[in-house]
Amino acid sequence: MKTIIVTGGTRGIGRAIVDMLVAKFKQNVPAVAQTRLVVTYRSGVAQADALAAELKDLGIDADIQQMDLADLSSVTAFVQHVTQTYGKADALINNAGMTNDGSFLAMADADVASLIHTNLNGTIALTEQMVPLLQQAGCSSVIFMASAAGVYGKEGQVPYATTKGGIIGYSQLLARRYGRQRMYINAVAPGFIATDMVTALDPAMFEHTLNNASIGSMGTPADVANVVHSLLTPGYIQATTIKVDGGHLR
């Protein structure tokens, strides 16, 4: 039985990743058949309960856990739970993340700190603690949800871009350390994807960016989930960041 962990999997892109995996279960695709899903959320209990009920109805083995990346003790408790319950992890999909947008010169230190704690340190702490469980699986995948902002920067998102750039760097560092142990480590960098994170924004903040992309419109969570799913199969893609940004023209 394989164990796949999806952080922040109860809504947005994470939810689309879960849906994608479930769809593959139903098709009985070997890579995801015989797989157990461990999905985390931070505070959205209603969405977590809804997902749990849906998966139960489908007869899918799922374990929905609360975990706050910004709280090291919560991260440690989650890893202990996985260790005691499953003893290994075949895939870790580090999707959970947040943003605080605005002019950097006017941004409060606390807003910068919460981004570093959640997106960067929280993700790194979780992954570092998960390494023995990933090694235990013999062959494993680690996927990081970076951002196009972390690849080419973004006005109004200086600290967010910093944390996502840092995550790209961390994926390279992790691959350097564990690439020879059949650990497949990559990052995905979405552009504008229609989730709660962006639909609340004033369109003036992103319309020009969409106009500068080859495709010219926003992506869907499923577009990102497709790429994540393809990275779950071990192959020759390693320490790479795949942009899913509709062909943004820099």
Added chain:
Amino acid sequence: MSDLFINSNGIIPQSLLERLQAAGRECHVLELPEHTDGAAIVRQHFEQLSNEGRYYHNIYLDLTGGFNELAEFTADAVTAMQRLELRLTEVLKALKYGSQHLARADGGRIWVLCYDHSVNYSVASPSNPITNNAVIAAVQSIAKEVARFDVSVNVFLIHPPKESVTNDSWKQAKQSLKVYGMKYKPQPVQHIAELLQMYAGLKNLTTTGGIIPVGSGIAAGNI
């Protein structure tokens, strides 16, 4: 007009500093403490200068000295994470205070100096992929925000100078990198500093949000 070095311990900023001073530029140095957030020192320094109506033209933020993430994370990830958080917080604040200072002065330049982290695959040198990628994304982002104040922000992604690596190590790197890229050509620190000085001296700087590779051979900054 004068220039500021925020940290200058590495051989590259040292060499650049000497060259700038020899060319008659007034240079100041702020060394930040290693294990605490030194950003308050930076802020106070800029505040004091602004109060006196004095402003810098070039601000160098040196990230080539004092840490090696690959080694640190391999040895003790918890301590490495704490240092990383401290460093990135300090860098972001330095970029913010530096940008505010230069904006008040009708413009100026910020230059961040980093070692190209991927050179470490071939040559024993510090490898800081997290800091580098984070700082590059920060610089690309902030450059867009402060361009309207005539403040430019760029990163030099530098291959380690000849002097910082043993000859054997360079030879091995040349052999192992035959196929894809140019062979490494170890550059004396003086030559690197000369290039950096050339950028600083440009009357009209047309680059901002740039990642300027310094070195030859296959590595992150040259692909």
